Amino acid sequence: MLHTNPVVIRRTMAGLRDVGFVRSIKGHAGGWTLLKPLESISMLDVYKAVGQPRIFAIGLADPAPDCLVEQAVNASMTSALEKAEALLIAQLGEVTLAEIAKDFDRRFSASCANSL
Secondary structure (H helix, E strand, O other): OOOOOHHHHHHHHHHHHHOOOEEEEOOOOOEEEEOOOHHHOEHHHHHHHOOOOOOOOOOOOOOOOOOHHHHHHHHHHHHHHHHHHHHHHHHHOOOEHHHHHHHHHHHHHHHHHHOO
16 A cells, blocks of 8 residues: 555654554564554654654745745745644644544445445
8 A cells, every 4th residue: 555665664663663652573473563542642643753754745946045036935835834734733633543443444344335
């Protein structure tokens, strides 16, 4: 699903392990185990645990830093991006992994019912 290098997944899981959300067990029967209830972990907790990656892929243009138009546009964009990021981060704190799991279960049940 993620279409990424396994190293990225291992680093992400290591971040979650470092804050005590999961643990890993090596060996044939090993794997990852959740250490905290899903209700006690928010999306904000996960975001922080994985190093608070950049929220938005868009950024400011700066090919002509002396240009007053560019300065004005960048100032406006900076303000808008900061407000949007603060709003998104606040929302992450409102969503628990339990809520996401419940939504998944609902979608899975509906998917199974539709395939019959």
